Structures are given as C-alpha cells and as structure tokens.
Amino acid sequence: MPAAFDFSAWIRHRALPFWRARGLCPNGFGAVEHIRADGSAALYPLRRSRVHARQAFVFAAAARDMGTDDLPLAQHLLAFAHRTAASGFIPIASDNHGRPVGDAHRLYDLAFYILANAECPAPVIPWDWLKQALAKLRAPLGWWDDRLRCAPRTQNAHMHLFEAASAAHRATGDPDWAEVADECRALFLTVFLQPDGTVLELFDAHWRPVKQGQRVEPGHGAEWVYLGHQDPQIAAAADLDTIFSAATRALGHAGFLPDQADDPLAGRRLWPQTELLRAALAQRARGRVLPPHLTPEAIIQRIAHSYLTPQGGWIDARDHAGRITAAHMPSSSFYHIFNAWRAWHDVQPRAGLTAGARASQPRRQQIPDHNPFVPPRAPSPIAPLR
Numbered sequence: 580m581p582a583a584f585d586f587s588a589w590i591r592h593r594a595l596p597f598w599r600a601r602g603l604c605p606n607g608f609g610a611v612e613h614i615r616a617d618g619s620a621a622l623y624p625l626r627r628s629r630v631h632a633r634q635a636f637v638f639a640a641a642a643r644d645m646g647t648d649d650l651p652l653a654q655h656l657l658a659f660a661h662r663t664a665a666s667g668f669i670p671i672a673s674d675n676h677g678r679p680v681g682d683a684h685r686l687y688d689l690a691f692y693i694l695a696n697a698e699c700p701a702p703v704i705p706w707d708w709l710k711q712a713l714a715k716l717r718a719p720l721g722w723w724d725d726r727l728r729c730a731p732r733t734q735n736a737h738m739h740l741f742e743a744a745s746a747a748h749r750a751t752g753d754p755d756w757a758e759v760a761d762e763c764r765a766l767f768l769t770v771f772l773q774p775d776g777t778v779l780e781l782f783d784a785h786w787r788p789v790k791q792g793q794r795v796e797p798g799h800g801a802e803w804v805y806l807g808h809q810d811p812q813i814a815a816a817a818d819l820d821t822i823f824s825a826a827t828r829a830l831g832h833a834g835f836l837p838d839q840a841d842d843p844l845a846g847r848r849l850w851p852q853t854e855l856l857r858a859a860l861a862q863r864a865r866g867r868v869l870p871p872h873l874t875p876e877a878i879i880q881r882i883a884h885s886y887l888t889p890q891g892g893w894i895d896a897r898d899h900a901g902r903i904t905a906a907h908m909p910s911s912s913f914y915h916i917f918n919a920w921r922a923w924h925d926v927q928p929r930a931g932l933t934a935g936a937r938a939s940q941p942r943r944q945q946i947p948d949h950n951p952f953v954p955p956r957a958p959s960p961i962a963p964l965r
C-alpha cells in the first residue's frame with residue numbers, strides 16, 4: 580500500500596514553520612512548554628528543561644538532514660538551556676523570565692542536553708561541562724536519576740542516556756562517551772530486559788525491580804527495538820524479535836500502542852506510535868515480514884490521521900476509545916516525530932564524520948509544498964495558523 584501521507588512535506592512545510600512561529604518564547608527564554616489547541620503559545624506554564632534541549636535537537640537535526648536554516652535557532656535554544664544551569668545543576672524547569680526552577684539535576688534532562696549537543700556541528704555546551712554534569716550523578720553501577728538520588732531508579736533515563744552517549748561518541752569519537760553507552764547497554768541487557776521481551780521501568784538503589792508501581796511501557800520496548808537494531812552489540816546479544824512481539828502484544832484493536840501494557844483503560848499518547856513506527860522499520864530492515872497492520876506504511880497512516888494536524892501540530896493523547904484527552908500540544912513530542920521521520924527516510928547516524936564535514940553535508944532535500952494528507956482529511960480541531 581503506498582503511503583498517502585507525505586511525511587517530509589509535513590515536517591518541512593507544516594511542522595517546522597508552525598513550531599518556529601509559535602513554539603518559542605518571544606522574549607528569548609527558550610521553547611514554550613506547549614501550544615494550546617487553539618494554536619496559541621502557552622507562555623506562562625513552566626518550561627521543563629528537557630523541552631529546550633529536545634527542540635534544539637529537532638532544529639539542529641532539520642538543519643542537518645533537510646538543509647533548513649534552523650541551526651542558529653538550535654544553538655540559541657541549547658545555549659539558553661545551558662545558561663539555566665549556571666549553578667552547575669540542571670533545573671527541573673525555567674519560568675517565563677528564564678529563571679531556573681528547582682535544581683534536581685535530572686539524568687533524563689541531562690541526556691537531552693548531551694543529545695542536542697551531539698546533533699550540532701560544533702558543541703554549543705563544552706563537552707567537559709557535560710561530562711562533569713554526568714559525573715555528579717555517578718552511582719556504583721549506572722547513574723542516579725537525580726542529584727538527591729531519588730528512588731525509584733528508572734530504565735527510561737538510562738535508555739535516553741544510551742541514545743545520547745552513542746550520539747556523542749559518533750560526533751566526537753571520544754571513548755569516554757562509548758564507555759557511558761557501554762554501561763547503559765549492559766544495564767539494558769542484564770537488568771531492564773526480561774526473558775519474555777518486556778522491559779521493566781522501575782528499580783531500587785541496587786537495581787532490583789520494585790513491585791509497587793512497576794509497569795511496562797510498550798513504547799519503550801519499541802524504542803529499544805530501534806536502538807538495538809542500530810547497535811551491533813545489542814542486535815547480537817538481544818532477541819529483538821521477542822522484544823518487538825512483547826511490545827506489539829499490547830496493541831489495541833485500532834492498531835495503536837497504549838502508554839502502558841496490561842491496562843485495558845490505558846490511554847495512548849502520540850510518542851509510542853512514533854516508536855512503533857521506528858521499531859517496524861527496524862524489523863523490516865532486518866528482513867522480517869510484518870503483518871499488514873504493522874507495516875510502516877500502515878502505521879504512518881494511522882499516526883497521520885489520528886494525531887497529526889494539517890497545520891503542523893499534533894493531538895498528543897487519546898483515551899482507549901480514541902477520544903482526545905490532550906488539551907494542548909507538548910513541544911516535547913517533536914523530538915519523537917522527527918526521529919520517526921529520520922527512520923522513515925532511513926537517515927542513518929553518520930559515524931566518524933568530523934564536525935566540519937557534517938556541517939558541509941546537509942541533505943538539501945527538495946520537498947514540494949502540497950497537501951501532505953492525501954486524500955483530504957477531516958478538519959482538525961486545531962486552529963489554523965493566523
């Protein structure tokens with residue numbers, strides 16, 4: 580089945596202009612936390628630190644892969660994120676005057692600082708600063724989730740640290756980042772991944788799974804299938820087919836991944852669907868024959884019609900019955916969408932390229948501006964650009 584939805588045209592001509600126009604603080608204090616359903620930027624809610632870094636990643640990636648002029652914007656966002664951490668600790672968030680709020684120094688947020696820095700052709704944040712920031716969270720095995728060593732410890736933060744450290748190693752060739760990735764990989768293979776292919780989320784200080792609140796997020800299983808496919812050591816050591824089967828066992832009747840497995844009333848955010856798309860692309864690249872409802876073409880159509888808006892925004896969450904539950908579009912979801920676009924176009928991470936060579940090799944794709952949704956779809960509840 581040919582894909583009717585033009586993902587590239589949507590990203591270039593709808594999403595990037597929409598988020599450039601509305602997703603940034605007009606006073607220069609980073610990215611907004613979300614855009615409201617009426618299309619207006621929400622200027623007052625606190626902006627989580629990860630949001631500036633994730634949007635920096637997206638704009639740097641667009642500059643690199645699509646040849647857009649977004650690199651200065653990415654650099655501005657990441658430099659702002661860095662400034663909010665002038666104390667040496669990454670705040671939980673910043674306010675609409677750019678002031679840091681909290682100093683938890685979360686591993687999860689730091690992972691996105693590292694990832695965005697690696698995406699830029701030259702570091703915006705000194706790599707040594709990022710290494711020191713990580714050293715503040717060092718644990719006997721892995722890293723603490725924040726500087727207060729709050730429990731439970733999470734696989735999620737280490738999954739994103741694995742992604743970021745791998746990117747930092749590709750960008751710099753620095754073996755220190757390879758060591759960070761090695762440790763996260765080992766944790767995945769020996770602690771997080773279960774024999775039945777599920778991935779547990781929560782652990783105590785000694786990496787024993789906690790019982791209370793323990794859960795399985797199939798979106799994370801799907802994410803590991805893609806990350807594992809990109810990583811020869813995981814691909815050799817883990818059974819990606821079993822992980823893919825475990826994640827897709829949770830699929831609802833309409834073909835969407837719920838946020839949580841084993842809960843018939845679980846809602847479904849946008850991001851598990853983009854991770855399912857990446858996992859399906861990985862499985863196909865590995866020569867697996869996918870059932871019709873799990874082909875990448877089928878998944879992208881479902882994403883386009885259930886979540887993406889013609890204006891370049893998104894409906895971020897629906898409940899188990901498909902009803903819209905998100906009142907706004909979080910900026911943080913663009914990172915997932917852009918990564919899915921990368922996988923869809925098989926844009927591979929490029930190892931061994933120097934920063935200068937990367938900067939001079941943007942993929943200047945010519946993408947015509949036409950309706951990315953073919954055939955025309957029902958009007959979106961999101962207001963058009965004014």
Ligand SMILES: O=P(O)(O)OC[C@H]1O[C@@H](O)[C@@H](O)[C@@H](O)[C@@H]1O
Binds near residue numbers: 629735850909911912
């Ligand atoms: O909830 P936000 O910040 O949009 O993040 C969206 C999701 O990203 C994924 O990669 C995971 O880390 C999830 O646990 C997280 O919920």
